[in-house]
Amino acid sequence: MTTAVQGTCAPQFENVRAEFARNFAERDEVGAAVAVWLDGEPVVDLWGGHADADGTRPWERDTLVTVYSTSKGMTALCAHLLADRGELDLDAPVARYWPEFAQAGKGEVPVRWLLSHRAGLIGPREPLTAEDVYDWEKTCAVLAATEPWWEPGTAQGYHAVSFGFLVGEVVRRITGVPLGTFLRTEITEPLGADLYIGTPASEHGRCARFIGPAGDGVLSSAFPGIPDGTVRSLDSHPFAPLALAMRHMPMGDVNSAACRSAEIPAGNGNATARGLAAVYSALGDGELVGPGTLAALRERQSRPGERDLVLGAFAEEDLPFAWACGYMLNESHYFGPNRTAFGHGGAGGSLAFADPESRLAYAYVMNSFGGGTTGDDTRNLKLVEAVYAALGQAGRAA
Template sequence: MEAATANGHCAPGFEGVRAAFEGNFRARRETGAALAVTLDGELVVDLWGGSADAAGQRPWERDTLVNVYSTSKGMTALCAHLLADRGELDLDAPVARYWPEFARAGKGDIPVRWLLSHRAGLIAPREPLAEGRAYDWEYVCGALAATPPWWEPGTAQGYHAVTFGYLVGEVVRRITGQSLGAFLRSEITGPLDAAVFIGTPPEEQARCAEMVGQLDKERLAARLPGLPTAPVRDLDAHPLAGVTLALTYIPTGDVNSAAYRAAEIPSGNAHASARGLAAVYGALAGGGLVGRAALEAMRTPQSRPAEPDLTLGALVPEGTAAAFRWGLGYMLNDRGQAGPNPRAFGHGGAGGSYAFADPENGLSYAYTMNRFGGGTSGEDPRSAALVAAVYAALAGVRGSA
């Protein structure tokens, strides 16, 4: 699609955001997308446009949902923080207090905190799972409970690309008796009337956009020549072993299938609208959902300065010491991907989606799209252009106030 006219509205002063949104279709090959920004609880940007399918037959609508890959992790982490805020979860307690079987294979002392900060050493089971097993929650959690850590827990960070959601989600399930997706809906997104689903109901799937391109083994192998395909026994045996473990040992199948959309894979298969994500992060930015201590915990660094990532190390540009720093379940804003406030926090997804909260400015941001593009850190050029336009508009609005 060479160009698209944005549908929706921008509040006065935010007109430049519409221009940047439409510019992504002209300059960055956008297919379909949506952008939502809240400021002090008001929806100041609500834009959508383009096509919800590869053939260009379905227009992107105001209520279109789309798979947001690892942007899902921000929603999953929030469920744990909500329980901690209520006093039902101690982030420094051993995981095994809530999930006794997890203590197997030398994991009895791993605290919940390390699950949220990607320090548990459980980026995959020891053997690749068969196709379709990712949809069997108890099977995957059982396999992870039986798995010895791939490195000494707590000593290093390594992005738990797929396992994060099962690990955190099982702790939530053991405490609440609800699946992660059900708890998210009943306690967070339902009360906020936010269109975000982990385990998308059949009646909602008709409004799901088709992903144009997806993160599969073939795409991964094309991007990373030399990717090992046989089971990896030693994380140090190959520079791309961590990527293989994290992304191919639990194959999640076709992201455009009804089975995938209905499953709960809380690391990466939330289906959301931009307005839904912005509503959740807007509640955080405005001091809602959790108390101040929980909000600060989300964005308190858990990584050491310039700490490398054992999983993503092969993907980090040469000369870059670390992929990014982690709070408790959230990416910190070290690279400015969430604008000029270093205290902003959120999560991005493979392909390009991104959502964050900026409490100091009372702002939330959410960008969703269906053409698979950039990585998971919020640095996709499409999102970067939109974030820059949002903060330019904010400076103008605040400066003229």
């Protein structure tokens, strides 16, 4: 059965519409949306499919969906907005803003290491429950008291869930409001961007149901090799670092009202593709922060040849991967051909990025689990290739 693609698309980008339709016909897409902004204006705004596995709810123009770690780009932006205003120094100790963080030998850990996944805090020493993770104060207190899993600054390891609490608490201590509130009042509402971290109950009816590998919204079911229970050391199992993130800080069912309403800034953002693209367009065009901050947030924090202790378990040996301050750098060219592009992907396949060189912003969201966090989902890659083909540029580098 052919899935109708709805929305608008500039004539130059009709190949994007065609590729988006192929995702439904050939790549098992259920429900999705893709948006592209060029020179500060929307040129692609497409959606289609269904908001549930049973096909009873059509995907609408304003359908929200969980974007998992694509949320991290929005969380990082809140910190960079404060840095741009002179209220946050990325090289200052976290404890300057969050005194309790100095416990367990972390007194000199700078904010920069939180943003670049170098703080060694991929999870607490003992597992939390999903209900614990929904409790902001409790989770932050546990992380503040946790001894790092490696010497901070000496290695990078993806802080899959903890990232949002660590960066978010610094933002909260400076501003006096939760990160989700700061994001909404300072960034998304002024831009008219439809996305939330801590989704109000009034918006839950617009949320698509995420369809994970087991047919539910529990992400840990995507990784059957991860052991249950407490992980005592990083070498206790091949996937131990990821187990720390997913078993020690579980998000629970992202389709539940409790999860949608909670603030888990590393992973439970609900957004439209249009909303994400609007924010990245404003960021890449210099509307949100000045040129110095834009350059600083893209500055490479990873060492040459350094592998990520968490994501490395799933990456090809020759896959270049590097962190900036809260963003993925485009060394694998999943964000198109330009090395200056930056953004973040999410588990399942969502992706959003800015490409200042091409004056472009892109976002893709969906509800059927496919690829990983780095932007390597085939559905996304084909769309990105189509976008750059429309610009007359080569797609992903060979």
